[in-house]
Amino acid sequence: MRLNGKTALITGAATGIGFAIATAFLREGARVVLADLDLDRARDQARTLQADDSVLAVKMDVSNPDSVATAAEACRRAGFNIDVLVNNAGVIHVGTILETTLEDLQRVYRVNVEGVFNVTRAFLPGMIEGGGGVLLNMASLASLTAMHDRFAYSSSKAAVMMMTRSVALDFVKQNIRANCICPARVHTDMVDNYLKTAYAGREEETFRQFSEYQPVGRMIRPDEIAQMAIYLCSDESQMVTGSSFLIDGGVLMGV
Numbered sequence: 001m002r003l004n005g006k007t008a009l010i011t012g013a014a015t016g017i018g019f020a021i022a023t024a025f026l027r028e029g030a031r032v033v034l035a036d037l038d039l040d041r042a043r044d045q046a047r048t049l050q051a052d053d054s055v056l057a058v059k060m061d062v063s064n065p066d067s068v069a070t071a072a073e074a075c076r077r078a079g080f081n082i083d084v085l086v087n088n089a090g091v092i093h094v095g096t097i098l099e100t101t102l103e104d105l106q107r108v109y110r111v112n113v114e115g116v117f118n119v120t121r122a123f124l125p126g127m128i129e130g131g132g133g134v135l136l137n138m139a140s141l142a143s144l145t146a147m148h149d150r151f152a153y154s155s156s157k158a159a160v161m162m163m164t165r166s167v168a169l170d171f172v173k174q175n176i177r178a179n180c181i182c183p184a185r186v187h188t189d190m191v192d193n194y195l196k197t198a199y200a201g202r203e204e205e206t207f208r209q210f211s212e213y214q215p216v217g218r219m220i221r222p223d224e225i226a227q228m229a230i231y232l233c234s235d236e237s238q239m240v241t242g243s244s245f246l247i248d249g250g251v252l253m254g255v
């Protein structure tokens with residue numbers, strides 16, 4: 001198995017891409033911590049994995065350093081010494097700069113930017129002490145190209161990409177690797193929720209438009225992101241660090 005002997009913490013793991021990564025990592029032999037704001041859902045999901053000794057669910061609000069510290073302590077007490085960290089939790093706001101209030105911007109930055117900062121600062125020292133580890137951040141196609149009505153989200157995800165490279169560069173000699181995945185649209189609750197709120201009354205039509213925007217013709221499945229996450233967090237990718245990996249169904253291949 002490709003992740004034998006590894007212990008991974010995945011933020012935002014109660015659903016969507018995070019849960020798909022947790023499921024795939026477990027299948028590849030890792031022990032996994034599902035960290036999420038929604039502890040009940042994380043626990044329910046952990047139970048479905050039917051691997052009690054290898055799975056832990058913890059409450060974590062990535063935007064709150066105290067909550068992150070409490071979760072890190074819970075991991076230590078349970079004997080989960082993290083050497084693979086997946087910063088996956090994220091939120092979105094739909095709107096141009098003129099449709100984005102300061103509160104909207106701060107809400108997105110607190111989770112997407114400060115969240116990566118808080119969680120990485122909490123777990124990186126232990127990874128260094130343990131002889132090394134891997135960081136994987138969930139960036140976005142929006143880190144690389146502007147997308148309509150994604151002002152706050154795109155700028156937050158551009159920051160995620162550069163935080164990834166900064167950590168990779170600063171800690172390469174301590175045997176830390178850091179990479180990010182940049183997905184286009186993945187069909188998860190995130191998409192279903194913003195279709196309901198920001199595109200009310202035209203959900204089906206917008207779902208179709210967003211699917212067709214990706215030349216392959218559909219949205220990505222969470223397990224398709226998890227496959228790349230396995231590679232980037234395994235020893236197979238020992239020579240890969242500071243890189244951003246696009247999974248976009250061909251959006252950026254050309255016109």
Ligand SMILES: NC(=O)c1ccc[n+]([C@@H]2O[C@H](COP(=O)([O-])OP(=O)(O)OC[C@H]3O[C@@H](n4cnc5c(N)ncnc54)[C@H](O)[C@@H]3O)[C@@H](O)[C@H]2O)c1
Pocket residue numbers: 011012013014015016017018035036037038060061062063088089090091111115138139140141182183184185186187188189190191
């Ligand atoms: N779905 C997409 O189209 C898409 C595309 C590119 C990138 N991404 C990124 O992938 C990641 C996962 O996206 P998803 O679609 O699975 O999202 P989702 O909304 O379906 O799930 C996100 C999970 O994160 C948790 N969460 C939210 N705020 C949190 C916080 N403050 N602390 C801890 N947990 C928190 C939620 O409870 C939820 O379980 C996000 O960073 C997102 O920006 C998603």
